[in-house]
Amino acid sequence: MLISLELFVMLVLANGAPVVAAKLSGHRWSAPVDAGLNWFDGRPLLGKSKTWRGIASGALCCVLFAWVTGLGFVFGLLFGLLALVGDLLSSFIKRRLGLKSSARMPGLDQVPEAAFPVLLALGWGLTEVWTAVFIVVFFTLSNMWISPLLYRLGIRRHPH
Numbered sequence: 001m002l003i004s005l006e007l008f009v010m011l012v013l014a015n016g017a018p019v020v021a022a023k024l025s026g027h028r029w030s031a032p033v034d035a036g037l038n039w040f041d042g043r044p045l046l047g048k049s050k051t052w053r054g055i056a057s058g059a060l061c062c063v064l065f066a067w068v069t070g071l072g073f074v075f076g077l078l079f080g081l082l083a084l085v086g087d088l089l090s091s092f093i094k095r096r097l098g099l100k101s102s103a104r105m106p107g108l109d110q111v112p113e114a115a116f117p118v119l120l121a122l123g124w125g126l127t128e129v130w131t132a133v134f135i136v137v138f139f140t141l142s143n144m145w146i147s148p149l150l151y152r153l154g155i156r157r158h159p160h
Contacts, residue, residue: 003121003126003127004127004131004134004135006065006069006071007079007117007118007121007126007127007135008135008138008139009065010062010065010066010076010079010080010083010117011083011113011114011117011118011135011139012139013058013061013062013065013080014058014059014061014062014079014080014083014084014113014117015058015083015087015113015143017054017057017058017060017061018051018053018054018055018057018058018084020057021053021054021056021057022051022053022054025053028053029051029052029053029056030051030053031051031052031053032046032047032048032049032050032051032052033046033050033051033052033054033055033088034046034047034050036048039095039096041096043095043096043098044095044101045092045095046088046091046092046095047091047095047100047101048101049091049101049102050087050088050091050101054084055081055084058080058083058084059077059080059081059084060080061080062076062077062079062080062083063076063077063080064076066079071126075120075124078117078120079117079120079121080117082116082117082119082120083113083114083116083117084113085116086111086112086113086114086115086116086117087112087113089112090105090108090109090112090113093108094108106144107140109143110139110140110143110144111136111140114135114136114139114140115136118132118135118136119132
């Protein structure tokens with residue numbers, strides 16, 4: 001049970017640290033991951049909201065948490081990076097569908113960034129299949145509920 005909570009916290013950190021880092025640093029270190037490039041369809045590859053600052057802050061928070069809880073540096077780094085890769089994949093798909101970076105797409109906005117790192121935890125032997133499914137579903141639902149709250153508190157720029 002404790003590992004489930006730790007994995008959930010790591011998902012929240014990977015997802016939330018970029019938002020907090022953006023709030024604290026403003027426009028500093030906000031270079032977009034896609035360097036402003038467009039895909040063959042003429043739409044942005046990812047969008048300007050996916051920054052190297054977000055990748056670094058999300059991965060670093062996961063590394064620190066994993067190190068403190070005994071899960072290890074390497075696991076924390078891989079977990080954080082996989083969560084962020086899932087988020088980048090979501091953005092890539094949304095851009096291909098013609099959606100702007102602030103557009104909401106329930107499920108796609110949460111599942112890849114939760115499923116990729118939880119699959120790592122599963123392969124690492126830290127959790128079982130049904131527990132992994134539960135973590136992904138719980139993260140998805142809680143993210144859908146908490147994001148609007150963070151928006152109302154002025155922490156997020158968008159309610160999703």
